[in-house]
Amino acid sequence: MAAPEQETHARVTALVEEYSTTLYRVAYSVTRNTADAEDVVQETFLRVLRHRNKLAEVRDYRVWLVRIAWNLVLDRKRRAKTRPQVDDFEDLARVLPTGELSAERRVITAQRHARILALIDTLPAREREVLLLSAVQELSTVEIALVLDTTESTIRSRLYRARHALAALLEQEGSLQ
Amino acid sequence: MSVHSEIDDTLRRLGSVEPPSGLERRVNLRLQNSRDRFSTRVTRTIATCALAASVALSAVVLNPALRSRVFHHASAPSMPAVNTPRVVAPVSGGFGAASAVHVPVEPVPVQPTPVNQGRGRSRSGRAVLPTGNLAPLPRGVAAPHASPAVSPDPAH
Numbered sequence: 259m260a261a262p263e264q265e266t267h268a269r270v271t272a273l274v275e276e277y278s279t280t281l282y283r284v285a286y287s288v289t290r291n292t293a294d295a296e297d298v299v300q301e302t303f304l305r306v307l308r309h310r311n312k313l314a315e316v317r318d319y320r321v322w323l324v325r326i327a328w329n330l331v332l333d334r335k336r337r338a339k340t341r342p343q344v345d346d347f348e349d350l351a352r353v354l355p356t357g358e359l360s361a362e363r364r365v366i367t368a369q370r371h372a373r374i375l376a377l378i379d380t381l382p383a384r385e386r387e388v389l390l391l392s393a394v395q396e397l398s399t400v401e402i403a404l405v406l407d408t409t410e411s412t413i414r415s416r417l418y419r420a421r422h423a424l425a426a427l428l429e430q431e432g433s434l435q
Numbered sequence: 436m437s438v439h440s441e442i443d444d445t446l447r448r449l450g451s452v453e454p455p456s457g458l459e460r461r462v463n464l465r466l467q468n469s470r471d472r473f474s475t476r477v478t479r480t481i482a483t484c485a486l487a488a489s490v491a492l493s494a495v496v497l498n499p500a501l502r503s504r505v506f507h508h509a510s511a512p513s514m515p516a517v518n519t520p521r522v523v524a525p526v527s528g529g530f531g532a533a534s535a536v537h538v539p540v541e542p543v544p545v546q547p548t549p550v551n552q553g554r555g556r557s558r559s560g561r562a563v564l565p566t567g568n569l570a571p572l573p574r575g576v577a578a579p580h581a582s583p584a585v586s587p588d589p590a591h
Contacts, residue, residue, distance in 0.1 A: 267470070274462050282454040292455055299458065300465050307466055374445040393450035425438045432438070 266310045273319060274303055280320065280396045281327045287390040288331045290375065298334065302327040321404045324397065328405055377427045385420035388413055 278299055285298035305326050306313070316322045378386055391402045392413075399417075403410045495501050 270466065271463055274459050274466070278459045278462060279454055282458060283450055283452055286452050287449055296455065296458060296461070299454075300462050303462050303466055304469055307469060370441065371445045371448060374442060375449070389446070390449075393446035395447075395450050421439070421442060424442055428438045428441065 266313065269313060270303065270306055270310065273306065273323065277320060277323050280394065281323055283394045283396075284324055284327050284391070285331045287393055288335055294334065295331075298327055298331050301330050305330070318401075318404070320396070321401050324391075324401070325405045328391070373431075374424070374428065377424055377431075380427070381420055381423055385416050385423065388416040389420040389424070392417055 281299045281302055282295050285295035286292070289295050289298065302323060306323070378389060381389065387406065388402065391397055391405065392399075397405070399410050399413050403413045406413070
């Protein structure tokens, strides 16, 4: 194998080691399905391998990779029209870290999370996307703006609107119960 | 717990999901498979093309009819033959001046090799110093002073 090819493969392997977890979280925030999220991560790196000649031009690998994964996950969601597995509370309780809670308490918390996630899915697409990306701890507002190809102030205003809309929905639900 | 803190808690948990163990290994394995598949496909394509080219070349070289068709196709008429009138040289005479054949009745005497008769030139064509009359010749067409009238050759 040629030396530049080996170098490229080494670089892609390093990217896998460094960004797999972030990409998995980005994908999981939309799919909420472990297998689908992993598929998205793999597909992202396959795309990277396919466009490896562009690797030298990339300035910010994190933004670039998240953008690829984000587009892939949105495509997948549009095509499959699959509902996130929010109804599977056991799975959600297993996946979402809940700390040292009792089994009963853990299931109740998971139910509450599932309800909030279901309400997030009812938000307008732009606000929902910003809210989900903001959940990924590794991403700053500037990076989210780069991923979504907009300005930082737009991201901030969308985030504000999304949180207030979600809070209003939750309060409305709480008053109804 | 307030609504906003519940939202924060849910988003924080969602954004800190741990991937299943061995994710990086599986991704690298799939990338490796993809590379192998790609290189195998490229090798197979090249081998197939080379085989097809060698078969075609062998067929052309071994088959005389095919060879003549391939190597002489440029000289073959590209248009279908049409019924054009054939031009046959007549036994005597011809259609026109260009194709006419004139055979002299008697042998034509061989003329001496024409040489340059100008001034300052010898018969061999080399330049010589003038020795005779150095006066410049008059301009225009000079007519010979006295030349016997020669009847034209009936053959020409």
